[in-house]
Amino acid sequence: MPLLFQLLLINCAFGFSFSLTATPPPYGQLSVSGTKLVGANGQPVQLIGNSLFSYQHEGYGERYWNAETVRAIKCKFNANVVRAAVGTETEGGQAAYLSDPAKGWKMVTAVIEGAIAEGIYVIVDWHAHELHPNEASDFFKKIAQAYGSFPHILYETFNEPLDVSWTGVLVPYHKQVIGAIRAIDQKNVIILGTPTWSQKVDDASQNPIKDFKNLMYTFHFYASSHFVDGDMGNKLHTAVQNGLPVFVTEYGTCDASGNGAIDSGSMTKWWNELDKLQISYVNWDISDKSETCSALTRGTQTASVGDPSHWTQSGNMVATHDKSKNTGVSCNGAPPPSGGGGVGPPPPPSGGGPSPPSGGGPSPPSGGGPPPPYGGGPPPPSGGGRGGGGKGGGGRGGGGSGSARVVVEYTQRWNGGGNVVFVVINTGPKPLCGVKFSVNFPQGTRSGGSWNMNASGNNQFTVSSRVDPWQVNKSAGMNVLGGGMPSANVVSANAC
Template identity: 40%
Template sequence: MQVTLSMITLRLCPVLLSLLTCSPHLLAGEVAQHGRLQVQGNKIVDESGSAVSFAGMSLFWSQWMGQFYTKETVAWLHTDWKVPIVRAAMGIEAGGYLTNSIREEEKIRTVIDAAIANDMYVIVDWHDHHAELHSQQAAEFFGRIAATYGASPNVIYEIYNEPLDVSWTNVLKPYANTVINAIRKHDPDNLIIVGTPRWSQRVDVAATDPIEDANVAYSLHFYAGTHKDVLRQQAQEALDKGIALFVTEWGTVNATGDGEVDTDSVNRWIAFLQSNQISHLNWAISDKREGAAVLQPASSPFGGWTDEQLTESGKLVRQLIRSWAR
């Protein structure tokens, strides 16, 4: 049988040419448009120097909702929800990375690879409340991730999810410098996000003694039912002092993760984020029976969710993300 070039192309397309010919949508994502993200003053900007603000989704603790750490979930979020950025929340304690390091790291790498394949940004999150006790493990983990993915502009490092009420200057900043140094040995310029005291709320405290690295932002977390004007005032103080903020986690409900959606408070927060061009990721891709979950119980771990399979929070957040000007 005579073999033609077109026949070869058809046979190779699923494996070798998918990025070029079979899946053209993969070339039209946010990373292709914006490139590597950088901190400039109190804003995060793209390679052209234009301020950017993304609305995305966070996955749940990896050890408890690991079924959603699939390439299909990431692809569905990108194509249906129009999510430009996803957060892989690697649980550390309570059966997470400290106990099952290989298993949990594999989940994170699956999400990273899927995000890159869909031309999305991905936040690699050390999801811990006591990371200062695990600085060696964190530095080793982020060093490996940076060695593998540091050349990819898709990857953002979140080195501490939510510190408790501990000292910024004496505890959190030294921890951050240790982990940042491990990353910078392999990746000199990708964005790093640093957690702040009191569940990543006291960004105003961090702003008084910032990290020296040129491409660091600071995480701000809020839950609309609990955190309102006072936290926004603290965030504004931090911005006024010149640091860049990144809301790597926010919820539509109470800080417990449960309760009713506080629509009025959500709207106030969204207005604040829009006016200050702050990126934000909602908590969480989960089918747990609680208000913050965006999915109904027993939802598919491979996407394809109908409106009926979304919770009240899920419907609100999906609409918000799809309509976000970015």
């Protein structure tokens, strides 16, 4: 597993800090374009994976809420996404998030951190049937504060609402929860539950929420109860024809009770239709509950989640299908395949930028000037001028103009690509709040996705973060495909 960086993350919600190792997810920063989920390069992508059973069910759910299970889901089921179904309401006397939030937080963060470390996406699901708008808003605010800077995160704000009005009940609910998330995390995709156990996506398509970007809408089906050529298929097709971006965050091979017979013919038709429409889908469920839809046989321990001898008929069926798909994951220590976007060190919840592992952003030496190895020496005379040249070797290149320079450094290399950071160097006496530069690629080399900088066409990018006089900023980076070394030339540098 490629080790990209270690981030000291401050958990604002519960007041402790920890070191978190992150690996880039297959498609980088996700967004929504039309009816499609798209990757960092704007290409349509599908997320395919598995959902955990609600953790409060100690007999068959809780034991799988850990990083070991996440790795098995990735490596043995070929999943690029895992869904953490955070049960909210007490069932059968077993406390859920609303009655024991400390336990719930511990459970969900273990899964989130496992997914970030493994380099797959994670859907944080508010697994409720009843309305709890204030509690849901508080929960997702904490998730966004702690993890919203990672591109691995997707939010699912309401699992399966009951048969309530989309416009009169669910739109106000979703707007409140979306607002709490977007106050902190403006980028990551949010998936919205729809009426009647997230079946009536056609209702939502008549009045989609337009006040926010990167929204998708939940659709759930069970193959033995719902059919592509029946009413449920019609609801899905109507929604898509109306321009609604749909995400199947839960489906089953059995009937809607989670039990009953498996309908492999219906399931195959659903998979084919979802693939044709490029709709993402997540299977219910990773548990050993005595139900047909469970993926694991009774008594399966965490260490055996990835062992096919412990898979049920449903588990084998889903694993066989998912392993036939190109999900962009790798478990042999290789980097993500081409088409994925890279991920660099994101800011912590407070909005500040932590120093990357290489130690970027230190104070300048006593003599002034950018810190080594980017220049050093006394500052130039008033009026600006070029700073000292960046050191050659070690995978560095650079170009400069005015009061700023940009140096390109590899932070990770592998056969066929790697990750680079763009070291923005303020070589003048004024703080900068917008450094625009062009990136030049050698023949056979191209971008596989970028972070913490805005693209403006013609391979030009802008880093808007403030860079104080004689300081450097190393927050922007790129996944490079091909073996060449990009270089950068400053186009403009705007003072704050």
